[in-house]
Amino acid sequence: MQPVFLEKSTQTLIKESIPSDQICSNLSGFYSVFSDSTRLKILISLLTCEMCVNDLSKLLDINQTTLSHQLKILKSNGAVTTTRRNKYIFYKATNKFINNIMINGVDFYLEKIKSHY
Numbered sequence: 014m015q016p017v018f019l020e021k022s023t024q025t026l027i028k029e030s031i032p033s034d035q036i037c038s039n040l041s042g043f044y045s046v047f048s049d050s051t052r053l054k055i056l057i058s059l060l061t062c063e064m065c066v067n068d069l070s071k072l073l074d075i076n077q078t079t080l081s082h083q084l085k086i087l088k089s090n091g092a093v094t095t096t097r098r099n100k101y102i103f104y105k106a107t108n109k110f111i112n113n114i115m116i117n118g119v120d121f122y123l124e125k126i127k128s129h130y
Contacts, residue, residue: 043091043092046087046092049083051073051079051083052083052086052087053115055075055080055084056092056106056111056115057115059093059104059105059106060112063105064103065103065104067101087104088104091107092106092111093107
């Protein structure tokens, strides 16, 4: 058996800080939202302002079928919300947390690039 070098108190702290399997599964699904470049483009656009599918499709040069599929994933994971106005549905990023995740991701990537030079 391999030795464990962590103190018991540190082991306990780590074990207590790990969320339940259900929460980890939900988090994994949520973070998968950020694993597709098309979804990232959509999210960045929706952080700027609320838009309908027609505007997003033209702005991002994405066909509406692909866009609708990606929006469904974003909505099911809580990253975007919808508002109906007459016959149009408008999408927007849900809240400041999505914005913070995007900013932190960009900052992380830029720092990573900087450290290579």
